[in-house]
Amino acid sequence: MGGFSFELIRTDGAARLGRIVTGHGAVDTPAFMPVATQGSVKSLAPSDLLAAGAQIVLANTYHLMLRPGHELVRELGGLHRFMGWDGPILTDSGGFQVFSLAKLRRIGAEGVEFRSHVDGSLRTLTPESCVAIQHALGVDVLHPLDECLAHPATAADTERSLALTLNWLTRAVAAHRTGGSPGALFGIVQGGMYEGLRRRAVEAMGALDLPGHSIGGLAVGEPKPVMYDLTELVAGLLPADRPRYLMGVGKPPDLVESVARGVDLFDCVLPTRNARNGQAFTPDGPLNIGNARFARDAGPLDPGCPCAACRQFSRAYLRHLFGARELLAYRLLTLHNVTFFQGLMRDMRRAVADGGFGPFRSRFLARYGVESVGGSADTDSPADSEA
Amino acid sequence: MGGFSFELIRTDGAARLGRIVTGHGAVDTPAFMPVATQGSVKSLAPSDLLAAGAQIVLANTYHLMLRPGHELVRELGGLHRFMGWDGPILTDSGGFQVFSLAKLRRIGAEGVEFRSHVDGSLRTLTPESCVAIQHALGVDVLHPLDECLAHPATAADTERSLALTLNWLTRAVAAHRTGGSPGALFGIVQGGMYEGLRRRAVEAMGALDLPGHSIGGLAVGEPKPVMYDLTELVAGLLPADRPRYLMGVGKPPDLVESVARGVDLFDCVLPTRNARNGQAFTPDGPLNIGNARFARDAGPLDPGCPCAACRQFSRAYLRHLFGARELLAYRLLTLHNVTFFQGLMRDMRRAVADGGFGPFRSRFLARYGVESVGGSADTDSPADSEA
Numbered sequence: 001m002g003g004f005s006f007e008l009i010r011t012d013g014a015a016r017l018g019r020i021v022t023g024h025g026a027v028d029t030p031a032f033m034p035v036a037t038q039g040s041v042k043s044l045a046p047s048d049l050l051a052a053g054a055q056i057v058l059a060n061t062y063h064l065m066l067r068p069g070h071e072l073v074r075e076l077g078g079l080h081r082f083m084g085w086d087g088p089i090l091t092d093s094g095g096f097q098v099f100s101l102a103k104l105r106r107i108g109a110e111g112v113e114f115r116s117h118v119d120g121s122l123r124t125l126t127p128e129s130c131v132a133i134q135h136a137l138g139v140d141v142l143h144p145l146d147e148c149l150a151h152p153a154t155a156a157d158t159e160r161s162l163a164l165t166l167n168w169l170t171r172a173v174a175a176h177r178t179g180g181s182p183g184a185l186f187g188i189v190q191g192g193m194y195e196g197l198r199r200r201a202v203e204a205m206g207a208l209d210l211p212g213h214s215i216g217g218l219a220v221g222e223p224k225p226v227m228y229d230l231t232e233l234v235a236g237l238l239p240a241d242r243p244r245y246l247m248g249v250g251k252p253p254d255l256v257e258s259v260a261r262g263v264d265l266f267d268c269v270l271p272t273r274n275a276r277n278g279q280a281f282t283p284d285g286p287l288n289i290g291n292a293r294f295a296r297d298a299g300p301l302d303p304g305c306p307c308a309a310c311r312q313f314s315r316a317y318l319r320h321l322f323g324a325r326e327l328l329a330y331r332l333l334t335l336h337n338v339t340f341f342q343g344l345m346r347d348m349r350r351a352v353a354d355g356g357f358g359p360f361r362s363r364f365l366a367r368y369g370v371e372s373v374g375g376s377a378d379t380d381s382p383a384d385s386e387a
Numbered sequence: 388m389g390g391f392s393f394e395l396i397r398t399d400g401a402a403r404l405g406r407i408v409t410g411h412g413a414v415d416t417p418a419f420m421p422v423a424t425q426g427s428v429k430s431l432a433p434s435d436l437l438a439a440g441a442q443i444v445l446a447n448t449y450h451l452m453l454r455p456g457h458e459l460v461r462e463l464g465g466l467h468r469f470m471g472w473d474g475p476i477l478t479d480s481g482g483f484q485v486f487s488l489a490k491l492r493r494i495g496a497e498g499v500e501f502r503s504h505v506d507g508s509l510r511t512l513t514p515e516s517c518v519a520i521q522h523a524l525g526v527d528v529l530h531p532l533d534e535c536l537a538h539p540a541t542a543a544d545t546e547r548s549l550a551l552t553l554n555w556l557t558r559a560v561a562a563h564r565t566g567g568s569p570g571a572l573f574g575i576v577q578g579g580m581y582e583g584l585r586r587r588a589v590e591a592m593g594a595l596d597l598p599g600h601s602i603g604g605l606a607v608g609e610p611k612p613v614m615y616d617l618t619e620l621v622a623g624l625l626p627a628d629r630p631r632y633l634m635g636v637g638k639p640p641d642l643v644e645s646v647a648r649g650v651d652l653f654d655c656v657l658p659t660r661n662a663r664n665g666q667a668f669t670p671d672g673p674l675n676i677g678n679a680r681f682a683r684d685a686g687p688l689d690p691g692c693p694c695a696a697c698r699q700f701s702r703a704y705l706r707h708l709f710g711a712r713e714l715l716a717y718r719l720l721t722l723h724n725v726t727f728f729q730g731l732m733r734d735m736r737r738a739v740a741d742g743g744f745g746p747f748r749s750r751f752l753a754r755y756g757v758e759s760v761g762g763s764a765d766t767d768s769p770a771d772s773e774a
Contacts, residue, residue, distance in 0.1 A: 038707070038708075038711045038713060039704070039707065039708075040708055040711075040713045040715045042713065042714050042715070043714035043715060043718065044715065045695065045699075045715065045718075045719075046699070047695070067707065067710065067711055068682070068703070068706075068707040068710075072682065072683060072703070075683060076683065076685055076701065076703055076704075077685075082701070082703070082704050082707075083704065084699045084704070295455070295459065296459060296462060296463065298464075308432065308434070312433070312471045313471055314463065314469070316459070316463055316469070317426070317463075317469050317470065317471070319455075320425070320426065320454065320455040320469075321426075321427055323454065323455075324425045324427075324454055326425060326427045326429060327429050327430035327714060327717055327718065328427045328429070328430060328431065328432065331430065331432075331714065331718065332432075
């Protein structure tokens, strides 16, 4: 496995076309990472992900450290071999889940102590152990332990939290340098809804010369314009020659608006989770396959989609499967949604390559419809099993 | 679509190698039909069934008449197109489900009246409507409405029931002849645990010159030797030039023992349902993937199996998926089990073709282990959603 690199190929306004290269292959950016929470993109096999056009997946450090355990994964040859995915894998830090899923017991300068949501056992995560866990998993992109504040938070609390997160980042960088892993450790820009703190976070990270930067703490319930403005601000402050990852975003219009503001990488449970609730994404906006109007609809979910769900089955059949709670419904809708998200990213890459991102953005948003401007934070509820 | 034919190619003792040809293609016998209760073999796509080697599937008349409704399926081009399966489809009569899943309201000479388990609506099934429903579905092999007695039943009750079933059969044959369907209507041999009634059933059906015969009312809780003896008796009475289908059977050793007694066709929810409970079939008997001894097992479920679950993933990963309730676990275990059952049938066909069925049977049973002689009826509980 080689190292990590990023090439910025072309820009169109703030939108960027790029290419990340990792020891497990390349990722064309802007890119969307399907979420393999527990080492599986729910209902899909790796071959489905390839067919859908995915080049990289995200896995959750928190979930995998608890089950099956990172040492077990290491013994079995690392996460790539364990889950049968040869492409790049990015892991989050586990911080978000510790602060949302687990029963938090103590947080201190050293790290966090919490009870596992799986078996109630007492666990700790420190900046050092968090990096060591990701080394055991053998992933291509790692994240440092960070504190994830509940929204809304006061400026004083956010400032205190940012200081802790930056301190942890320094320790994570040191732990990563001595760990001998070829993976790339990204820094997470926190700072809540406070522009000054966001600026301070970016400045503090500059000296660390990190291979990539992640924007955390957005899509947590703030108004959409705030999210877009802070994304634009932070992306504009970050070095142009490193990839920028907006964590946990989002709906298709959010992806387009964020690419327009200079973001390169995304992840969200939306395409997979919503599939299991019967929602299919299309260029005309989402549709709910359980709707009675699809009962006799012989057409495909999305006539323009190349996925097997659209090529082989009718809306009527998918509606029947969903109504009958057939497992195949979840699988086919997930395959479709992941394919749709990958297709959207590919379309954006082409638009930037052709210097036509602005018109693409207008066309996409007009066709997708006004539904698009609703909040996306509701779909990221930490209570869900996929968080 | 052409008609229906059966060619008996070779026998080896009572075991038979044959070939059924339908308007939707051929089925090499002995054959096992995966169960697509509601128009989907749970978690699998038609392409998976082909990869597993399946040539025919079974669907449930009762389930499909209630949801999505046979008229809807007819409108959408029939069940083959609806579910995306171009191969032969066999439907049962719905009788078994009416007598086990539904709330039975009335049974009379005319037919049965029951409440749908889906929405509580009042429904009727007559021999004529049962055939008409299967015509609407457009399947290749149909079954007449029959009465399914609870086990055990007295000789008097069984005799009365058989008379009703035979009367309904005559009406079903008449309805089928005037229905203009190219499908083949099989007769169901009932008669409970009573040899004399089984003989009477076969005799009564002789005059109807049916294209195939199904053995019903077994694997309902009777001792295994009784099931084998009655299977042998009935198979021996049935005409050699028509296929014989043993309904709802069964475990791998049951399939081998029944082929040894002259059965050509089987269906059972065992490979699919048990997969969802974590049970994988192997030549060495079933294993439960949730078992702790597989936690660090880097080997495949079954080293000799060609399925994607065995080629691409370890027992450790499958155990992790199953423990984490990941949908992919159910899909991969189902794919494996269906592949195993198809492989077993193929091996039996080869053994008959080579004149070596006896040694094959001995070898298979010895390796599969004594677990094999346990009852299979417990796995066919009508309370299960796949019944």
